[in-house]
Amino acid sequence: MGSRRSGREGHKALSGDIVASRAQSRYHPLPWVGDKVSGVTCPTGLKAVAGATVTCTGRKSDGSTVDIPVRVVKASADSVTWKLDRS
Secondary structure: OOOOEEOHHHOEEEOHHHHHHHHHHHOOOOOOOOOOEEEEEOOOOEEOOOOOEEEEEEEEOOOOEEEEEEEEEEEOOOOEEEEEOOO
16 A cells, blocks of 8 residues: 555564554544544554554544554555555
8 A cells, every 4th residue: 555665674664654644644543533623634654564553643533533443454565555544
């Protein structure tokens, strides 16, 4: 799902900006939030390794923040499949 770059330890990774952008544009409204989320940011990239996680943060329409956990489901040399977990 997007561009990959080499991370530490030689694993490919999705940049934090790509993960945040896709979480905000493709997965809204988030079912467990029930509202659109804006300003999604991720503190780091997401390693292209099954089980890797990162928790992104977004802002709900009422101004409160919501955590958006992201987890890699499977990864190969050519693709990364990841999903948003309910917080």
